[in-house]
Amino acid sequence: MIQDQAREDIAFIRRAIEEGGAYASAGSPDMLVWGIAAALGYLGTYGFIRGWSPLPPGPLWAACIGLPWLFSLRRLFRRLIGSGIGGAVRGPMAQALSMLWLGCGVFLTTLSIAAMWTGEARSGWFNPVVAGVLGIAFFASASLSNLPWLRWIAIGWWIGELAVFALRHQPEALPLAAVLMLVLLAGPGLVLLQRRARRAT
């Protein structure tokens, strides 16, 4: 039947476009690593406040921010030691995405250091800012990588931003932020990673 063939062709085109979008969003392992690390940071901080963990938030966050940075900068390190030469060239959109996420990462890292240094991190405004910035990053990524479903992740972050803001004076904002990191950062990273693995096989 011609109609069945047309339906099949349209589904085929849609899948190919989605695969292209997943290819463009090459930063998915970074999303997974950052999502898990930040969630551990929030949960560890909550555990310390509740007296369940002896590890103070300062060293904990130094590890939870420093280690993902080392992971994200692995390509730069590889290039510096020469082993990255001859790797796949990333397209302009993948580069634009990298720059977008790098910019957000630098902004959030410097702001978190400043907020922890001055003690402002305890006043409650910082976590909603993190959620809002991640919402912006996902919203822009949806367009750059041609993956419209990432817009829903952005909306999730902005709803999360309001929820974290509502809880800003309560320690329960921390586990909520951890859940947001796992569901809305590590989660999309895992989905994109699985799609990339499927494309490679």
Added chain:
Amino acid sequence: MTDFDHAAIDEILHSRVRLAIVAFLAGARTADFSAVRAATKTTDGNASIHLRKLEDAGYIAVQKHFVARRPQTLYSLTERGRRALLAYVAHLENLLPKSGGTQP
């Protein structure tokens, strides 16, 4: 009898491999050769032939770079290629009942 019009089919995109390349590039915007080959699940030679046909038709643009003295080729969809894909999808949608359409 159906209202299927063979003459309206874009012969360039009627090939499954070329359709896959164009659709993949519509999503990726720009991709290197290995990504295109992996997306279309074909061989180097076959991918090269279809990419050349798409380039000759003006549907894709090719940029060649040298990275550490090794050639790297990047492919991207041209405006003409994008219009052709949209027209192809519109043609497919015309074959379906009015509900259940799609837009790439």
